[in-house]
Amino acid sequence: MKKIILLLMLSAVVFSCKNSEEKNKDNEEITTENAENLKAYKGDFIDSNGALVLMGSNFIYGVKRDALSEQLSKQVAAVKKEDFDMVGVIVRGVVSKNTDSDSEWEEVITIKEIMRVNNTPSEVDIKLDETAKKK
Numbered sequence: 001m002k003k004i005i006l007l008l009m010l011s012a013v014v015f016s017c018k019n020s021e022e023k024n025k026d027n028e029e030i031t032t033e034n035a036e037n038l039k040a041y042k043g044d045f046i047d048s049n050g051a052l053v054l055m056g057s058n059f060i061y062g063v064k065r066d067a068l069s070e071q072l073s074k075q076v077a078a079v080k081k082e083d084f085d086m087v088g089v090i091v092r093g094v095v096s097k098n099t100d101s102d103s104e105w106e107e108v109i110t111i112k113e114i115m116r117v118n119n120t121p122s123e124v125d126i127k128l129d130e131t132a133k134k135k
Contacts, residue, residue, distance in 0.1 A: 038112055041093060044086035044122045047073040054109055055086070061095060062105030068114065075117045085121035089114070 043056030045063075052063035052073060063069050076087045092113040098105045 038092040038094060040090055040115060041109065042090045043088070045072060045076050045089045045091075045117075046084070046086045047076060048084060054089070054091070061107055061109040062098065062103055064108045064110045066110070068111045072111060072114050072117070075114070079117065079119060080121055082121075087120075088118040088122050090116040 041054060041056060041059075041061075043054045043059070046053050046055070052065060052069055054061045054063050063072075072089065072091065076089070079085075079087045091109075091111045092115060093109045093111040095107050095109050098108045100108075
């Protein structure tokens with residue numbers, strides 16, 4: 001009887017470890033191998049009042065403004081329905097410390113490649129009802 005319980009506990013441990021490895025594959029930062037050792041980042045992109053932001057489940061980066069980030073901004077603008085909609089993207093880039101004194105971001109990402117832009121805006125966690133009457 002003790003052997004059966006031990007085997008069941010051991011198999012439960014093995015299966016739970018296997019699940020955690022699969023979850024790590026879905027991590028927001030996906031390491032990729034190429035010549036520049038770039039990383040792929042999956043998150044929601046927003047261009048609001050000139051501020052470019054990439055937000056994942058465990059990071060928020062300011063996006064360095066350049067030709068590629070402007071191209072991404074245009075692709076996202078075509079998908080957005082409202083001004084503050086965020087659109088899911090996957091980009092490759094380099095994260096570095098922010099040296100720009102005008103920006104308040106600690107770290108910024110320089111986008112090197114746009115891998116994917118979703119066809120629909122991301123679901124919002126909280127939606128404000130703008131039609132409600134004010135008292």
